[in-house]
Amino acid sequence: MTLTTVPRRWWPTSALLLATVVCFALGGVLDSGTLDLGVTLLCYLAIAQAWNILAGFGGLVSLGSAAFVATGGYAAALLLVHTGLGWPLAVVAAPVAAMLLSLLLSAALLRLRGDYFSIGTLAVAIALQALIRNWAWAGGASGVTVPADAVPSGGNLFQLAVLVAALAMALTLYARYSDFGLRLAAIRDNEPAAAGLGVAVRRHQLAALLPTSGITGLAGAVIAFQFIVISPDGVAGVAWSLNAVLMTVVGGTGTILGPVLGVAVVYYGLTRGLQSEQTLSLVIEGVLLIGIVRFAPQGVWPLLCWATRRLLGPRPGPGTGRPVTDRGKKDEPAPTASEPVAVDAV
Amino acid sequence: MNSSDTALTVRGLGKHFGGVTALDGVDLAVRRAEAVAVIGPNGAGKSTLLKLIAGVHRQDSGTIHLGDRRLDRLPPHRITRLGVALAHQVPRPFHGLTVRDNVRIGAMAAGPPMRGPELADLLALCQLDTKADRPADSLRVLDLKRLEVARALATRPQVLMLDEVAAGLVGRELDEAIDLIRRVHGLGTTVILVEHIERVVRELVDRVLVLNWGRPIAEGTPAEIALDEEVRAVYLGDGGSSGGGAPAANPRDDSQDMKVVEQDASASAVPHGTDGDVLILDNVSSGYGDMLALRDFSLRVAPGQIVTVLGANGAGKSTLCGTLVGTVGSRTGRITAFGRDITRLPVHERARLGIAYCQEGRRVFGDLTVAENLRLGAPLSLPRGEVGTRMERVHTVFPVLAERAGQRAGTMSGGQQQMLAVGRALMADPAVLICDEISLGLAPVAIDALYQALAEINAQGVAILLVEQNVKRALGICDHGVVLSRGRVSYRGGPEGLLDDADLDAAYFGAPASDTSVPTTVTAAATTASGSPARTTGEPS
Structure with missing residues (x-):
């Protein structure tokens, strides 16, 4: 514990605290349209960041974010509709329900590896959507209506969303800088090797799965408060899962600020700009994903960092260079001072 | 208890x-x-x-x-x-x-x-x-x-x-x-x-x-x-323990100064020889990204010759293989095969010219049978009968592949898989066979068998470029050796110049302090290679 992976680990935490306080304060200032947009973006951020922790740091590529958004949303909505309890309890119930679901599913899902895990989570999301659609008590296909006067709205809802997103960011910082995160990264890079070094693989994966599904469920509750009317197609739709993947991959998988950037780029560039052209939007999303995976597999954020360093710094030293792709790892002599690098990228 | x-x-x-x-x-x-x-x-x-x-x-x-x-x-x-x-x-x-x-x-x-x-x-x-x-x-x-x-x-x-x-x-x-x-x-x-x-x-x-x-x-x-x-x-086995499986029978070449230190880099270029050479690399450099793994490398392989390329890890050996077969692009220089410039030729066309590559790590298709693996090594256009003939030729070199024709390749031992990998490369009926680290991780007996097979393959007229870490074995079979060190040639010449451990160490890791001041491009009298197309070595002991 005395040895930290990255020195100065307190400044990201301080920056997060500051940003949270500022955003929280903005909740009392901004107009209702901006607040509404803010809630949407913050929910996307929380969901994308949860996916980022699971996939980027833990190597578990999930396609089931929608299942946890729906669980959280419906848990909060049904609690408000069927009991007289207040919204704070609904906010607690949403992540608890999502975590219970993931705990239940983990027995099966965490036995799956790689693509099979992805397919398993996708199947869960689709099955859950079908289940809700046929579940009369939960409103069936037409959904449920949250009592609008019983939930926070406007500035208060925005502030709630700020806290949820901040929690997601804090978890990401923990995944990045803690010893737990280091072990998680080891499992991601080579699972048998990690087990061979004494890392309890299943336990660590569960420890990553539970809080991330909790966060996703929490975001689901906020979405339910915002939408008022929630339906299987609205909160359990596969679009939530795809957006989480797209936003994180575009921004930078396994980075802290990548998803923040990704949410902004994808939302403003695609979802918002092409609202009237649903089909075209899907096509462009697909093309964007292919382009990113092909030309900037680490996402836009690391690319920006690299470009900034190139522009500002005198010359990148070893280890700060452009993110390496997987080409030609072997059999290359490392460049040394006596043998200057012959070909240099522009 | x-x-x-x-x-x-x-x-x-x-x-x-x-x-x-x-x-x-x-x-x-x-x-x-x-x-x-x-x-x-x-x-x-x-x-x-x-x-x-x-x-x-x-x-x-x-x-x-x-x-x-x-x-x-x-x-x-x-x-x-x-x-x-x-x-x-x-x-x-x-x-x-x-x-x-x-x-x-x-x-x-x-x-x-x-x-x-x-x-x-x-x-x-x-x-x-x-x-x-x-x-x-x-x-x-x-x-x-x-x-x-x-x-x-x-x-x-x-x-x-x-x-x-x-x-x-x-x-x-x-x-x-x-x-x-x-x-x-x-x-x-x-x-x-x-x-x-x-x-x-x-x-x-x-x-x-x-x-x-x-x-x-x-x-x-x-x-x-x-x-x-x-x-x-x-x-x-027999060859493994002695350590003297080195080419004792190899007659000392008449050119005494095998390790000529050339200070003029241009002189290191291969002298123009006959067009009959199977492979000619002329001042070829290649690498990955910002790094050059192979620098100004020249080599010629005559028909029926066995040339071995040695060097420590990271010396550039696999890069050389990649450059030859076309998976790694060359930055400078010229590669000629059978008198034709192939520097810019894509991988599959080089393969069609008769350059077969047996990759490091075997890379057999584990779920396919031995026979299926072999069939995959033959060109698609080849008539069925011809595929059968070639397979029989491979079977004569590696009888075990005939015995196990129906077995899944992944269930064979490492030595047998390596034989299959070489056999698969032979299915293309190559004029030159490039073998990358074929003895890695094999038991001494298995290496014996493989090298014996290489000698047989060579006797049928196939030139072999042997990239190896197993120095003694490789030197025991080759006509001509090249040692790479950090992407450059540090030794070139007959195998006898590397028999001494000190010489070998110097070629591998650079000579002790006295030599380091000279920007050495040690050439070998590349003429030895082209001048004596026939193998002068005895059979491997």
Whole structure:
């Protein structure tokens, strides 16, 4: 514990605290349209960041974010509709329900590896959507209506969303800088090797799965408060899962600020700009994903960092260079001072 | 139930994979602070034994105890925490993490997290201290092996199991690896080695267990084992132990100054020779990204010749292969094959010209049968009858491939898979065969068989470019040798110039201080190659 992976680990935490306080304060200032947009973006951020922790740091590529958004949303909505309890309890119930679901599913899902895990989570999301659609008590296909006067709205809802997103960011910082995160990264890079070094693989994966599904469920509750009317197609739709993947991959998988950037780029560039052209939007999303995976597999954020360093710094030293792709790892002599690098990228 | 000085006890251990018996009734008792080696041919079950002890696989019968504690029902991470660590044959670094973090994982998983000084000591012990903050991705082979050992050590093991950690290392690298294991053993750690390199076994262990087909066939001191008839027959073979499998029969070439130091770089270009040469590389440079792995390399291979390219890890050997077959683009220079400029020719067209490439690591299709693997090596357009004829030709060189035609390739031993890989390359009916590290990780007997086959293939008129780490073997068969060091040619000439260990070391790692001031481009009288198209060597001993 005395040895930290990255020195100065307190400044990201301080920056997060500051940003949270500022955003929280903005909740009392901004107009209702901006607040509404803010809630949407913050929910996307929380969901994308949860996916980022699971996939980027833990190597578990999930396609089931929608299942946890729906669980959280419906848990909060049904609690408000069927009991007289207040919204704070609904906010607690949403992540608890999502975590219970993931705990239940983990027995099966965490036995799956790689693509099979992805397919398993996708199947869960689709099955859950079908289940809700046929579940009369939960409103069936037409959904449920949250009592609008019983939930926070406007500035208060925005502030709630700020806290949820901040929690997601804090978890990401923990995944990045803690010893737990280091072990998680080891499992991601080579699972048998990690087990061979004494890392309890299943336990660590569960420890990553539970809080991330909790966060996703929490975001689901906020979405339910915002939408008022929630339906299987609205909160359990596969679009939530795809957006989480797209936003994180575009921004930078396994980075802290990548998803923040990704949410902004994808939302403003695609979802918002092409609202009237649903089909075209899907096509462009697909093309964007292919382009990113092909030309900037680490996402836009690391690319920006690299470009900034190139522009500002005198010359990148070893280890700060452009993110390496997987080409030609072997059999290359490392460049040394006596043998200057012959070909240099522009 | 165990005497107190026994660290690890294995009783009646058995393991099947499908229909294949990997281990059958193996007993082994290792005392505290003892060093034991497990040797045997490929497929003997050595790695399986280590993996069963480490809990990676579950045994079908038998028991494993650490002291009095039964291990064989525990998951791998629990076994590691109890003090049994395994360093794998193929290093498995956590690519995204730094060297230091890689080691910290091992430390934190078993016991209290490692404090700064302790971690620094461990990194220093494994000679990784200067590379601690580099990403594990950037390490070269020797350092990856060190990291594998360092990570295993970080778990504070009572018993350290090393699976072929010296495989692929040569010369000074091998010395350093042996030295590291000796130091670790010196600290009181019980060591179990699986190793093919006889020197490692001889220098490090007190006791050797020999396995064959999953059964123990001999046990004793290294000296006793070396004399055991059965062990010689199944494992050591004839050429392996002598170390003198070098080309003693090779007549000393008349050009005395084989290692001419040329200061004028342009003179290193290959003199223009006949168009009959199979392959000509003229001042070729190639590499990856910002790095050049091969610099101003020139070589010519005459028809029917065997040319060997040697060099330490990272010297540029595999890059050379890639450049020849077209998977790595060349930056400068010209490559000519059969009188045609192929510098810009794509991979498949080069293959059609008759350049066959047998890649490092075998790369057989494990789920396909032997016959199917071979068929895939033939061009698509080839008529069925011709495919059959070629297959028969391959079968005459490797009879075992005929015997096992219907068997799934993945279930064969390493030596047989390597034969299949060479056989598959031959299906293209090449004029030149490029073999990349075909002896890596093979038992001495298997290497004997392979090299014998290479001689046969060569006798049929196929030129061979042999990229090897197994110096003695390669020199025993070749007409002409090139040593690469950090992407440049450091020696070129007949094999006899490399017989002496000191010469070899100088060519591999650079000469001692006196020479370093000269920007040496050692050429060889490349004329020897083109001047004597026929092989002058005797048969490999």
